[in-house]
Amino acid sequence: MRIAxxxxxxxxxxxxxxxxxxxxxxxxxxxxxxxxxxxxxDDITLHGLRVCPDLDTVMYTxxxxxxxxxxxxxxxxxxxxxxxxxxxxxGPDWFTLGDRDIATHLVRTQMLAAxxxxxxxxxxxxxxxxxxxxLLPMTEQAVETHVLVEDPDRRAVHLQEWWVRxxxxxxAHGFPLVGLDRARPAPGVLDALREADVVLxxxxxxxxxxxxxxxxxxxxxxxxxxxxxVVGVSPVIxxxxxxxxxxxxxxxxxxxxxxxxxxxxxxxxLDGWLVDDVDAPGAHxxxxxxxxxxxxxxxxxxxxxxxxxxxxxxxxxxAGAARLAGTALDLALDLASEPxxxxxxxxx
Amino acid sequence: MRIAxxxxxxxxxxxxxxxxxxxxxxxxxxxxxxxxxxxxxDDITLHGLRVCPDLDTVMYTxxxxxxxxxxxxxxxxxxxxxxxxxxxxxGPDWFTLGDRDIATHLVRTQMLAAxxxxxxxxxxxxxxxxxxxxLLPMTEQAVETHVLVEDPDRRAVHLQEWWVRxxxxxxAHGFPLVGLDRARPAPGVLDALREADVVLxxxxxxxxxxxxxxxxxxxxxxxxxxxxxVVGVSPVIxxxxxxxxxxxxxxxxxxxxxxxxxxxxxxxxLDGWLVDDVDAPGAHxxxxxxxxxxxxxxxxxxxxxxxxxxxxxxxxxxAGAARLAGTALDLALDLASEPxxxxxxxxx
Numbered sequence: 001m002r003i004a005x006x007x008x009x010x011x012x013x014x015x016x017x018x019x020x021x022x023x024x025x026x027x028x029x030x031x032x033x034x035x036x037x038x039x040x041x042d043d044i045t046l047h048g049l050r051v052c053p054d055l056d057t058v059m060y061t062x063x064x065x066x067x068x069x070x071x072x073x074x075x076x077x078x079x080x081x082x083x084x085x086x087x088x089x090x091g092p093d094w095f096t097l098g099d100r101d102i103a104t105h106l107v108r109t110q111m112l113a114a115x116x117x118x119x120x121x122x123x124x125x126x127x128x129x130x131x132x133x134x135l136l137p138m139t140e141q142a143v144e145t146h147v148l149v150e151d152p153d154r155r156a157v158h159l160q161e162w163w164v165r166x167x168x169x170x171x172a173h174g175f176p177l178v179g180l181d182r183a184r185p186a187p188g189v190l191d192a193l194r195e196a197d198v199v200l201x202x203x204x205x206x207x208x209x210x211x212x213x214x215x216x217x218x219x220x221x222x223x224x225x226x227x228x229x230v231v232g233v234s235p236v237i238x239x240x241x242x243x244x245x246x247x248x249x250x251x252x253x254x255x256x257x258x259x260x261x262x263x264x265x266x267x268x269x270l271d272g273w274l275v276d277d278v279d280a281p282g283a284h285x286x287x288x289x290x291x292x293x294x295x296x297x298x299x300x301x302x303x304x305x306x307x308x309x310x311x312x313x314x315x316x317x318x319a320g321a322a323r324l325a326g327t328a329l330d331l332a333l334d335l336a337s338e339p340x341x342x343x344x345x346x347x348x
Numbered sequence: 349m350r351i352a353x354x355x356x357x358x359x360x361x362x363x364x365x366x367x368x369x370x371x372x373x374x375x376x377x378x379x380x381x382x383x384x385x386x387x388x389x390d391d392i393t394l395h396g397l398r399v400c401p402d403l404d405t406v407m408y409t410x411x412x413x414x415x416x417x418x419x420x421x422x423x424x425x426x427x428x429x430x431x432x433x434x435x436x437x438x439g440p441d442w443f444t445l446g447d448r449d450i451a452t453h454l455v456r457t458q459m460l461a462a463x464x465x466x467x468x469x470x471x472x473x474x475x476x477x478x479x480x481x482x483l484l485p486m487t488e489q490a491v492e493t494h495v496l497v498e499d500p501d502r503r504a505v506h507l508q509e510w511w512v513r514x515x516x517x518x519x520a521h522g523f524p525l526v527g528l529d530r531a532r533p534a535p536g537v538l539d540a541l542r543e544a545d546v547v548l549x550x551x552x553x554x555x556x557x558x559x560x561x562x563x564x565x566x567x568x569x570x571x572x573x574x575x576x577x578v579v580g581v582s583p584v585i586x587x588x589x590x591x592x593x594x595x596x597x598x599x600x601x602x603x604x605x606x607x608x609x610x611x612x613x614x615x616x617x618l619d620g621w622l623v624d625d626v627d628a629p630g631a632h633x634x635x636x637x638x639x640x641x642x643x644x645x646x647x648x649x650x651x652x653x654x655x656x657x658x659x660x661x662x663x664x665x666x667a668g669a670a671r672l673a674g675t676a677l678d679l680a681l682d683l684a685s686e687p688x689x690x691x692x693x694x695x696x
Contacts, residue, residue, distance in 0.1 A: 048458035080426050084451030088476050090458075099447055103432030110396035110438075128436050 008209025018321025041212030063129025356557025366669025389560030411477025628658030
């Protein structure tokens with residue numbers, strides 16, 4: 001089976017780890033091709049080093065090297081270089097790179113300077129980590145998500161500064177993708193999406209993680225047109241996000257912080273949508289409301305062509321993530337087996 | 349007093365530390381200007397980082413941060429980044445950068461990429477280390493010393509590779525300075541040499557440390573023409589070098605590994621020359637022979653316009669280095685006080 005997954009950082013990486021576990025546990029001998037198209041909108045150049053947080057989080061997580069509690073960065077990390085940089089008075093002081101992590105950025109930066117594209121660089125880095133997936137950047141061009149803020153001094157800041165330094169505490173009102181006009185899909189991205197039997201969208205931030213991936217020219221069109229089922233997992237549970245800054249991002253766009261609100265952002269590409277049990281259509285106190293699920297009253301209900309299934313979305317551990325990924329995959333396979341379930345979308 | 353010092357790495361740095369100690373001990377309230385023109389021919393780009401070993405050795409030594417036993421690099425150094433680079437299989441494996449050191453190279457590389465010259469970068473780095481001298485690179489252009497070797501596969505290697513990987517064990521027969529044709533003295537270099545009251549040449553390698561500095565267009569001419577006394581310290585004691593690869597370099601040029609042999613290489617700029625007691629002109633078993641000291645029989649003898657003084661050259665500790673630097677300075681001041689001792693040189 002060929003599975004394509006769009007991914008941001010921690011949520012996407014943990015979902016992917018669960019997916020690989022699920023596939024292995026289901027049939028250790030089966031050969032599946034999992035291609036990950038990762039967001040590079042979080043990328044930033046620090047101290048002259050090209051840092052790709054989402055690519056690295058996926059790589060470290062699937063390579064069994066991630067700092068488990070933190071969710072990103074390396075296990076057993078040290079901060080000697082960062083300490084020295086601080087002693088030199090070199091900023092920014094709000095973003096600290098670990099020593100082990102710096103080696104990754106040195107290899108990447110040197111390869112980019114030598115003329116390799118980010119896809120080839122990522123492939124070279126993955127030679128070490130053997131993530132078990134084909135990991136692709138969404139684009140090889142620099143596309144950096146900025147945040148329009150209401151700050152007396154500045155109108156826009158890099159997403160990393162808004163998130164890491166400002167803790168997403170400064171109200172935002174837009175997320176322009178600087179460089180998008182020059183961006184093309186990285187080699188292999190569109191083919192992987194076109195040829196996939198199943199496309200999965202993990203519970204990544206719909207605005208600044210999945211959003212940039214879907215904004216790369218061609219990606220959204222391919223997902224709208226593919227006959228493969230596209231199944232997403234809500235990052236919102238009971239009106240709250242598990243981690244990250246999705247709530248603040250949704251607020252900036254005046255999108256309700258609900259499973260249905262997020263589904264609305266992705267409606268044109270989705271066939272199936274996993275929500276938490278607390279958000280099951282018709283559940284008491286459900287926050288599943290709005291355009292995509294109006295009138296849906298039972299688990300598995302189809303509304304406006306979107307099949308919504310409720311389950312326990314919280315990935316407490318790898319086993320939980322495997323169960324969730326399995327549910328998403330089952331939904332996709334269900335949809336694929338129903339001729340009516342996979343019409344071309346987004347033609348309305 | 350304005351003192352200009354040409355310098356390589358460890359030997360030069362230790363001599364400079366002694367000079368500052370001597371100046372301070374002689375008169376703690378006196379204000380002297382010490383300008384160091386450091387060799388950059390050892391510079392190399394590793395992992396995309398611009399590494400300037402001699403500048404850093406001087407900076408760390410005078411900034412009280414050097415690894416004392418090693419003579420270069422940082423005290424309390426760690427190697428996490430290098431270990432990770434090795435895990436990525438990224439070479440070269442024969443040159444390891446420490447974590448603390450890497451921070452220096454990151455700052456330098458980023459500033460160079462931003463358009464600052466190496467002199468400004470070095471000044472910025474020295475803001476932290478406060479070396480007590482004005483530290484200048486000999487040039488801001490990349491001049492890299494290569495070594496012509498008799499190797500079945502390669503004709504020339506970077507000096508660092510010859511020294512660090514080959515341990516100077518492969519016979520050399522030349523040290524071309526790649527990039528010299530585009531090199532100009534760094535801002536401040538020629539002025540510092542012209543305006544100096546005294547010029548000192550520490551016991552640095554005469555071929556690949558002092559040699560490149562003297563090869564930068566204008567430097568040798570200024571030193572030949574200056575009325576200030578130029579005093580050097582032999583790196584050879586009793587036919588052996590204290591450390592480093594001077595012996596191999598001299599052999600490559602068919603220059604005797606003797607105090608006199610080295611003096612011959614520098615004769616056109618030297619007024620005074622400190623040799624070790626074992627090499628005192630006329631001493632039993634003295635290796636001070638050849639053109640520059642022929643016929644000299646007593647300490648302080650003048651031969652061909654070169655005043656040779658014997659003393660204990662070994663810098664066992666900072667006090668020993670201070671004593672040596674004081675002797676060199678005294679010789680220079682002696683020469684300066686004798687009208688006949690400082691004629692323009694190199695006009696023969």
